[in-house]
Amino acid sequence: MALLVRVLRNRISISQWVPVCSRLVLVSPTQGQWSRSLSGTSQKIKIAALRMYTSCVEKTDFEEFFLRCQMPDTFNSWFLITLLHVWMCLVRMKQEGRSGKYMCRIIVHFMWEDVEQRGRIMGVNSYILKKNMMLMTNNFYAAILGYDEGILSDDRGLAAALWRTFFNQKCEDPRQLELLVEYVRKQIQYLDSMNGEDLLLTGEVSWRPLVEKNPQSVLKPHSPTYNDEGL
Numbered sequence: 001m002a003l004l005v006r007v008l009r010n011r012i013s014i015s016q017w018v019p020v021c022s023r024l025v026l027v028s029p030t031q032g033q034w035s036r037s038l039s040g041t042s043q044k045i046k047i048a049a050l051r052m053y054t055s056c057v058e059k060t061d062f063e064e065f066f067l068r069c070q071m072p073d074t075f076n077s078w079f080l081i082t083l084l085h086v087w088m089c090l091v092r093m094k095q096e097g098r099s100g101k102y103m104c105r106i107i108v109h110f111m112w113e114d115v116e117q118r119g120r121i122m123g124v125n126s127y128i129l130k131k132n133m134m135l136m137t138n139n140f141y142a143a144i145l146g147y148d149e150g151i152l153s154d155d156r157g158l159a160a161a162l163w164r165t166f167f168n169q170k171c172e173d174p175r176q177l178e179l180l181v182e183y184v185r186k187q188i189q190y191l192d193s194m195n196g197e198d199l200l201l202t203g204e205v206s207w208r209p210l211v212e213k214n215p216q217s218v219l220k221p222h223s224p225t226y227n228d229e230g231l
Contacts, residue, residue: 070173
């Protein structure tokens with residue numbers, strides 16, 4: 001396993017950073033029945049948003065992206081991959097009206113809290129971390145705008161957006177761009193096949209493989225299970 005991914009996964013788990021980052025969930029999931037202390041739709045959406053963001057960082061095969069896209073094993077590469085998956089979640093949830101848009105804001109909030117904590121765990125100087133986060137914030141909103149335009153365009157437009165942001169204008173292998181365009185298209189289609197009410201209740205998403213064993217099909221996901229509180 002790549003060094004950076006191993007360090008981040010070993011030192012940051014949902015039970016460690018949820019209470020610190022969200023200031024919304026009072027205890028960790030491992031303590032049992034933690035969700036019962038929360039009530040109301042907004043709290044449920046916040047929990048769902050947390051789960052959806054967690055899916056972006058825990059269900060993504062970062063090592064495969066490093067390998068197939070020839071990306072260095074760095075914090076910036078981790079952020080670029082995470083950003084792409086967060087953006088795809090935002091695209092999906094914006095379709096769910098006011099609740100979906102509210103969930104989008106919470107997802108982004110969790111992302112920045114997580115980015116900051118990961119930087120601290122890696123020992124980044126506080127001044128440098130703050131400066132880097134300001135830069136990443138600017139890059140994030142520029143990336144979102146570019147990706148939004150790309151997904152509404154043809155494959156050439158989407159490839160241009162990925163080349164500018166994901167590859168930082170340094171991709172010389174057209175096969176890598178083709179792979180990412182295909183990945184984004186099929187993943188957006190896959191997310192669209194998920195029930196919106198289920199996503200608002202559970203926030204649970206899964207990701208198609210970067211390279212499909214059967215590229216002819218994008219299977220409809222199974223409906224998630226949740227209790228009478230929608231959790």
